[in-house]
Amino acid sequence: MLLIAGxxxxxxxxxxxxxxxxxxxRTKLMAYESGNDPLPxxxxxxxxxxxxxxxxxxxxxxxxxxxxxxxxxxGKLGVxxxxxxxxxxxxxxxxxxxxxxxxxxxxx
Amino acid sequence: xxxxxxxxxxxxxxxxxxxxxxxxxxxxxxxxxxxxRVVAVxxxxxxxxxxxxxxxxxxxxxxxxxxxxxxDNPALGFGLVVIVGAVVTLLASMxxxxxxxxxxxxxxxxxxxxxxxxxxxxxxxxxxVLLIGLEIMSLAGYVMATLYGSRxxxxxxxxxxxxxxxxxxxxxxGIALTxxxxxxxxxxxxxxxxxxxxxxxxxxxxxxxxxxxxxxxxKVALVPFHQWTPDVYHGAPTVxxxxxxxxxxxxAFAGLLRVFGGAFPVERAWEGVAEVLVALTLxxxxxxxxxxxxxxxxxxxxxVAHTGFLGLALLAEPARGGAALVFYLLAYTxxxxxxxxxxALIQPDEGGVENADLRGxxxxxxxxxxxxxxxxxxxxxxxxxxxxxxxxxVFQAAFQAGHVGIxxxxxxxxxxxxxxxxxxxALMFMPAEGSAAAVRPAVRVGTFTGVALGVCxxxxxxxxxxxxxxxxxxxAPAQWVLASLxxx
Numbered sequence: 001m002l003l004i005a006g007x008x009x010x011x012x013x014x015x016x017x018x019x020x021x022x023x024x025x026r027t028k029l030m031a032y033e034s035g036n037d038p039l040p041x042x043x044x045x046x047x048x049x050x051x052x053x054x055x056x057x058x059x060x061x062x063x064x065x066x067x068x069x070x071x072x073x074x075g076k077l078g079v080x081x082x083x084x085x086x087x088x089x090x091x092x093x094x095x096x097x098x099x100x101x102x103x104x105x106x107x108x
Numbered sequence: 109x110x111x112x113x114x115x116x117x118x119x120x121x122x123x124x125x126x127x128x129x130x131x132x133x134x135x136x137x138x139x140x141x142x143x144x145r146v147v148a149v150x151x152x153x154x155x156x157x158x159x160x161x162x163x164x165x166x167x168x169x170x171x172x173x174x175x176x177x178x179x180d181n182p183a184l185g186f187g188l189v190v191i192v193g194a195v196v197t198l199l200a201s202m203x204x205x206x207x208x209x210x211x212x213x214x215x216x217x218x219x220x221x222x223x224x225x226x227x228x229x230x231x232x233x234x235x236x237v238l239l240i241g242l243e244i245m246s247l248a249g250y251v252m253a254t255l256y257g258s259r260x261x262x263x264x265x266x267x268x269x270x271x272x273x274x275x276x277x278x279x280x281x282g283i284a285l286t287x288x289x290x291x292x293x294x295x296x297x298x299x300x301x302x303x304x305x306x307x308x309x310x311x312x313x314x315x316x317x318x319x320x321x322x323x324x325x326x327k328v329a330l331v332p333f334h335q336w337t338p339d340v341y342h343g344a345p346t347v348x349x350x351x352x353x354x355x356x357x358x359x360a361f362a363g364l365l366r367v368f369g370g371a372f373p374v375e376r377a378w379e380g381v382a383e384v385l386v387a388l389t390l391x392x393x394x395x396x397x398x399x400x401x402x403x404x405x406x407x408x409x410x411x412v413a414h415t416g417f418l419g420l421a422l423l424a425e426p427a428r429g430g431a432a433l434v435f436y437l438l439a440y441t442x443x444x445x446x447x448x449x450x451x452a453l454i455q456p457d458e459g460g461v462e463n464a465d466l467r468g469x470x471x472x473x474x475x476x477x478x479x480x481x482x483x484x485x486x487x488x489x490x491x492x493x494x495x496x497x498x499x500x501x502v503f504q505a506a507f508q509a510g511h512v513g514i515x516x517x518x519x520x521x522x523x524x525x526x527x528x529x530x531x532x533x534a535l536m537f538m539p540a541e542g543s544a545a546a547v548r549p550a551v552r553v554g555t556f557t558g559v560a561l562g563v564c565x566x567x568x569x570x571x572x573x574x575x576x577x578x579x580x581x582x583x584a585p586a587q588w589v590l591a592s593l594x595x596x
Contacts, residue, residue, distance in 0.1 A: 003310075094134045101138070
């Protein structure tokens, strides 16, 4: 089974690679970047602030992803789940305090 | 109709060592405007408290979360070795980090997060807990490797991150296949399924086991998966190298023993592959170290070579090999930490020193030279030091399990090791007239580094003279079997 499954996958790729027509053009060979012309080079410099904002995003993203199901099911979950949630939020809070003290909210 | 949510059996006692370290990490994270020295002391206190709580758990065989977390004696043994290594790292970092302008509390926070992950690995009773621990440890490790603001350190962190992620990916795939074959994630469950020949199909299980072996191979630097090791260990700041090459390896070996000694002890099909990997590691690690001119890089290859010796213990029966593994890991941690702590002091920059520059060290810094000589002699496996008994126990365990050929190979490669360890050691005692190294000023050894070196040197001498002190504690074969069996 594994061999057949793997074989079909490999076959599909290899056959289309050998038999498929190839008419390369400049536009076709361009790296795909959502339809825009790709930015030159990969060695762009990003401001460090970008990463701090990304951390902020992760903190709140995880929080919401976790809170919606809890809010929906909260009536059935009981005391145990409440304290679990409190622990979770406390841990996230440490991360939040860290990035705020690092100055993520200071735009200048 | 939703099923009633049943809270898992939470027992705080077996989690306590992990929680204490985590609490220390959280404090270190938010400790702004605090001197790093204070944070480091807090971190050391947290580690010592955690170690103490592990001692109180000794022999209790406590479990939590339905056996997902088990604080049995092997777990505590690995945990205590991790604590020893982490404390030595922190002590060495106290004097060293200010000199290289890395003196920020994030270092301590990352170190404690890594230790949290390592303790999770050591205490893991199922593959998911193991994986989470491994990821926490690795992510913190990637950051630590890049902390020093140099091109080489960045390169080191990037390589570590990329290859570490590949290793994790392979490991996760292996876990998924093993779960598919046995229908269980807990080590005890897998063991039961494997020994009762009760699994879906054999190729799936073998593929899963081998992928897990490869994934762990990346983390401990077994030979085909070792390519990152020299670059990462050479490029990372020396104190971080100390941490990565000792404590991280201890945790990864704890995971290896948990999985391959615990979950697959009967199905020894993986053994043939592991034997080849260990043999390759012994040969490549030792011969590559032979031609290194940079001392830091030499120690990196020595770490690869020691992975080979440690791997021998995995090939043995877990009942014998486990005790030998813990002993060797403790000895390895102390002697490698000692050697790198001395290197951190005498290096002109974070690139380490050339072997030739060690010439005449004894006449400038007799104390440091003697400590380094002791560590190198122990790494080479010379008798009055711990390294000798580590090798002896590991060879014995592998030999008794019937791996005669590879034991002979290991003995032969350890003769090669003698050459590359003793060459720099001998250089230190030669007069340095006329060489560039002679004019370098002597460095002052700080109190904390002094304590760290003292711990290492006293440790390797004590373990070398009285190996029973540690070995006898772990020697009872029953506890290693129990570790792998279900205590449901």
